[in-house]
Amino acid sequence: MEDCASHVPAFLIFNFALAVMLPASITALIATLSKLPGVGPRSAERIALHLVQTDPAVVKLLAETMRQAREHIRFCETCGALTEKSPCSTCTDTRRDAAMVCVVERAVDILSVEKSGTYRGKFHVLGGKISPLDGVGPEDLRIADLEERLTLEPIKEIIIALGTDVEGDATSNYLAKRLTRSGLKISRIAYGLPAGSGLEYADELTLNRALEGRREMF
Numbered sequence: 001m002e003d004c005a006s007h008v009p010a011f012l013i014f015n016f017a018l019a020v021m022l023p024a025s026i027t028a029l030i031a032t033l034s035k036l037p038g039v040g041p042r043s044a045e046r047i048a049l050h051l052v053q054t055d056p057a058v059v060k061l062l063a064e065t066m067r068q069a070r071e072h073i074r075f076c077e078t079c080g081a082l083t084e085k086s087p088c089s090t091c092t093d094t095r096r097d098a099a100m101v102c103v104v105e106r107a108v109d110i111l112s113v114e115k116s117g118t119y120r121g122k123f124h125v126l127g128g129k130i131s132p133l134d135g136v137g138p139e140d141l142r143i144a145d146l147e148e149r150l151t152l153e154p155i156k157e158i159i160i161a162l163g164t165d166v167e168g169d170a171t172s173n174y175l176a177k178r179l180t181r182s183g184l185k186i187s188r189i190a191y192g193l194p195a196g197s198g199l200e201y202a203d204e205l206t207l208n209r210a211l212e213g214r215r216e217m218f
Contacts, residue, residue, distance in 0.1 A: 080125030099156040129167040187214040
């Protein structure tokens with residue numbers, strides 16, 4: 001009879017052997033670290049093994065810093081950016097162009113746009129994209145908040161900076177139609193973004209060109 005073990009992938013055998021060899025607290029740490037974005041099983045293993053052999057004071061400082069960051073960081077009540085104080089520094093910065101608002105999907109996308117070094121307007125975070133299959137509709141996003149800002153702030157242009165996937169295109173078109181009004185220009189960042197991707201995958205030069213080449217939607 002053929003040995004069934006020969007059909008088991010090598011990495012599964014390795015992971016099983018590793019789980020047997022390591023103390024339960026380390027395997028639990030590896031499992032927890034593996035849940036972080038961009039951290040695979042091997043990376044989680046290296047990080048965990050490093051942490052358990054590091055000076056306890058360093059580990060304690062890391063844990064305390066993480067705890068404080070999670071407790072102190074919130075979303076800006078105006079734009080939705082990550083901040084410790086609301087409104088955030090971007091919203092209260094008088095040097096920024098208050099007539100221009102860049103609409104992004106997530107708070108972290110603001111960092112991507114800022115790295116381009118050319119945009120000096122303000123921001124608005126939607127908090128997602130319209131996706132009926134996932135049960136996400138317009139009412140689940142911060143669109144009403146953006147409409148309220150249009151009545152309170154001297155906004156003359158909305159720049160839609162969403163990804164180029166199906167949901168991003170659908171959300172961009174919906175926003176353009178819903179927000180259309182006299183005296184308001186609505187544009188979308190142009191070329192340079194790979195099809196189906198988001199802002200996090202674009203480098204600074206690509207985003208710079210995409211912003212400069214934005215096109216009016218209606």
